Amino acid sequence: MISISAQIWFNLHNKPCDTRGGLWDSVKKAAFVIGSGILFLAAFGNSLTWHLQKVWGASGDFWQKLWTRLYTTFEGHDQALFYFGAMLVPTVVFGGTNALLMIVDVTAKPSFITRYRIQQDKNNPVDPAKLRNALKTVVFNHMFISGPMVPCGPELPTFHWALIELGAFALLEELFFYYSHRLFHQPSLYKTYHKQHHEWTAPIGIVCIYAHPLEHMLSNMLPVALGPVLLGSHLSTTCLWYCLALVSTTVSHCGYHLPFLPSPEFHDFHHLRFNQCFGVLGILDRLHGTDSKFRGTKQYERHTLLTSLTPLTESIPTSPRKDSERRVAAVSLKSLRGSQYSSVNYGVRSIHTAR
Ligand SMILES: [Zn+2]
Ligand SMILES: [Zn+2]
Numbered sequence: 001m002i003s004i005s006a007q008i009w010f011n012l013h014n015k016p017c018d019t020r021g022g023l024w025d026s027v028k029k030a031a032f033v034i035g036s037g038i039l040f041l042a043a044f045g046n047s048l049t050w051h052l053q054k055v056w057g058a059s060g061d062f063w064q065k066l067w068t069r070l071y072t073t074f075e076g077h078d079q080a081l082f083y084f085g086a087m088l089v090p091t092v093v094f095g096g097t098n099a100l101l102m103i104v105d106v107t108a109k110p111s112f113i114t115r116y117r118i119q120q121d122k123n124n125p126v127d128p129a130k131l132r133n134a135l136k137t138v139v140f141n142h143m144f145i146s147g148p149m150v151p152c153g154p155e156l157p158t159f160h161w162a163l164i165e166l167g168a169f170a171l172l173e174e175l176f177f178y179y180s181h182r183l184f185h186q187p188s189l190y191k192t193y194h195k196q197h198h199e200w201t202a203p204i205g206i207v208c209i210y211a212h213p214l215e216h217m218l219s220n221m222l223p224v225a226l227g228p229v230l231l232g233s234h235l236s237t238t239c240l241w242y243c244l245a246l247v248s249t250t251v252s253h254c255g256y257h258l259p260f261l262p263s264p265e266f267h268d269f270h271h272l273r274f275n276q277c278f279g280v281l282g283i284l285d286r287l288h289g290t291d292s293k294f295r296g297t298k299q300y301e302r303h304t305l306l307t308s309l310t311p312l313t314e315s316i317p318t319s320p321r322k323d324s325e326r327r328v329a330a331v332s333l334k335s336l337r338g339s340q341y342s343s344v345n346y347g348v349r350s351i352h353t354a355r
Contacts, residue, residue, distance in 0.1 A: 038163045045159050067156045067236060073132050085235040090242035091142065097250050101205035104256075106131070116256040116311045118268050118299070122202030123255060134200070134210040141209050141216040162237045169227030169241050170281070176223035178279040182290075184219055185275070203271045205254040210247075220249075248280075257302065257312055265303040 049062065074081035104113050108125035117123070192236075193212040194286035200207045209220055224245045228238040252267040270277040276294045277285055285291040294300050297318065302312040 012349075018121050038167050041163050041166065042160070045163075063159075064156050082235065085239040086242060089239050090246055093243040094142070094246040094250065097247055098206045101250070101254055101256075102131070104181075105204045113258070116258050116306075118255055118265065118302075119202040119272070119315070120313060123204060130199075131206075134207050137196075137210050138195075138206055141211065141213060141220075145213055145216050145221060156236060157234045162234070162240070165227070165231055165233055165237050166244075167246075168231065168243060169224075172218060172227045172230070172354055173223045174279055174281050174283060175247070176226055176285040177219065180219040180223065181278045184215055185278070196273060198271065201271055203253040203255055203268065205250040208249040208253040252280075257306055259306045259309055261306075263303045263305065265299045266291075266294070269297070269299045272299075 071081070074174070105123055105126040106128065108114055108123075114124070147353055167338060180246065184190060193215045197207070197211040200210065209216060211220060226244065227233070229247070233241075248262070251262055252264045253271075254264055255268065257264060266277050266282055273293065276291060278290055279285045282291060284292075294303075298316060301316050304312075308315075
């Protein structure tokens with residue numbers, strides 16, 4: 001949720017008219033992104049506990065009692081408890097989210113969701129053979145590579161400590177994902193490893209972990225798992241973080257810019273253009289200028305939290321200027337045909353044929 005709420009904050013405060021950059025600007029944004037993410041989670045956690053206690057009559061230490069019951073059920077079987085928390089729960093969350101998205105991708109229905117598609121002429125519906133091929137890699141990566149061993153004990157961490165940890169995880173993920181991802185874009189590594197993930201120039205949710213196993217290990221799992229391992233986090237915090245990270249990456253690949261969800265425009269643009277928008281939150285991209293082309297596009301103008309039901313492709317349509325430019329060019333070429341400038345026309349055609 002840190003990633004998701006942080007992205008919401010970042011999207012809200014990252015208005016298209018703001019074209020300033022610079023190190024200090026990035027540092028301030030990073031502080032606000034993580035801070036507001038923690039505040040959002042704190043408010044959510046407190047209100048959830050309040051409802052459980054007041055509405056459902058749970059006792060004051062509801063979460064601790066729940067954990068103790070779970071821990072004693074698995075007592076002596078730490079390995080099983082680990083697989084339940086770090087693997088099974090995140091898998092159910094990830095699988096459930098993607099099953100819903102795949103119904104939309106495969107059927108290209110319902111239209112009240114497909115109208116939010118970012119690349120409107122793609123995956124309408126998705127190619128079943130291409131999807132089946134991607135699913136094999138996704139299942140292999142998730143079953144055999146995801147999830148390192150993490151420590152767990154009978155005492156739950158305090159909620160405030162868990163929030164601080166989630167903030168640290170988000171920062172570590174941005175740091176390690178950005179640089180490892182850029183490394184995989186080096187020509188020598190790209191061809192062998194990362195090209196597979198970029199087969200999808202218009203991504204869908206499930207292909208978020210469609211990658212070469214080595215890339216999945218180093219660039220997808222390591223940046224997410226590093227936080228819990230370095231901080232020796234509790235299994236409950238790790239479980240929450242894995243769920244949030246998997247849902248967050250699914251949303252950023254889903255191809256639909258849906259209302260009240262974080263904007264997927266940033267990573268969708270990465271799949272479209274390859275050499276822009278390498279990070280998660282966009283902070284390091286601003287720092288290194290790897291979002292410079294993105295910031296001059298319609299996708300950047302749409303890179304905001306959608307708070308109405310009108311798709312952003314309708315409220316911020318692709319520039320009509322380009323269409324009129326194309327019409328002018330077509331008319332010019334037409335008028336040239338058969339005219340005294342037929343040699344120029346021939347020259348233009350030769351250039352197009354040569355490409
Ligand atoms: Zn991707
Ligand atoms: Zn990439």
